[in-house]
Amino acid sequence: MKPIDMKTTVAAPARARRALASMTLAAMALAGCGGGSDHAPICSDVSLAVDAGHIYGQWCRPADGPAAKVLQVLVHGATYSHTYWNFPGFDGRYSYSNSMNRAGYATLAIDQLGVGRSTHPPSDQVTYATAAKAVAQVVRAVRGGALGDSYGKIVVVGTSIGSLVVLG
Numbered sequence: 001m002k003p004i005d006m007k008t009t010v011a012a013p014a015r016a017r018r019a020l021a022s023m024t025l026a027a028m029a030l031a032g033c034g035g036g037s038d039h040a041p042i043c044s045d046v047s048l049a050v051d052a053g054h055i056y057g058q059w060c061r062p063a064d065g066p067a068a069k070v071l072q073v074l075v076h077g078a079t080y081s082h083t084y085w086n087f088p089g090f091d092g093r094y095s096y097s098n099s100m101n102r103a104g105y106a107t108l109a110i111d112q113l114g115v116g117r118s119t120h121p122p123s124d125q126v127t128y129a130t131a132a133k134a135v136a137q138v139v140r141a142v143r144g145g146a147l148g149d150s151y152g153k154i155v156v157v158g159t160s161i162g163s164l165v166v167l168g
Contacts, residue, residue: 039063041101045117046108048146050137052130053119057110057138058082059147060101068106071142071151075135077160081116082109084159106151110138112165132168 043060061068074097076084086109087094097107111118113134114126121130139154158166 041098046147047117048138048141050113050119050134050141052113052121052125052134055110055113055119055134055138056082056117057108058086058097059106059108060086060097061106061149062101062104065104067149068104069152070104071106071108071147071149071154072100073135073138073142073154073156074107074109075112075156075158075162075166076109076115077158077162080160082111085109106149108138108142108147110135112162128165128168131165135165135168 040063041060042063043058046057046059047054048057057073074082074085076082085095085107086092086097092098097109100107112131114120114123135156139156142151142154156166158164
């Protein structure tokens with residue numbers, strides 16, 4: 001029988017509350033809370049330095065109105081890339097990122113380590129711990145002004161395995 005890891009067991013409820021809070025914020029934004037614009041967002045490709053190399057991201061901001069005060073860092077699942085959040089084609093109907101931008105939020109959809117345009121370290125070095133550390137370093141870089149804009153809040157949103165990385 002496998003011994004119980006009390007650190008993980010005790011931390012799980014707090015992690016679940018943080019995940020629920022992130023999902024609630026995302027649902028509120030999708031419902032239209034937070035302002036909005038019908039214009040296409042302004043997007044830029046960015047590369048942020050982390051210990052394992054660099055993380056690529058697509059940084060999008062609302063096209064008009066006041067500058068976004070909240071940035072959502074979007075972390076994809078195992079078989080996807082940053083495009084998960086802005087699915088190509090379909091006239092933009094399947095774009096979480098664009099929906100958030102229209103609601104007044106900035107987004108940074110990243111490629112996790114070993115995926116897409118981010119650094120591809122040897123596979124034995126890509127773990128939940130290194131992935132979580134890289135996401136934390138991205139958040140620190142943004143707080144430090146790496147994107148040039150300043151945000152009052154940074155919310156990290158994950159899907160599938162990206163959710164586990166976010167909780168890491």
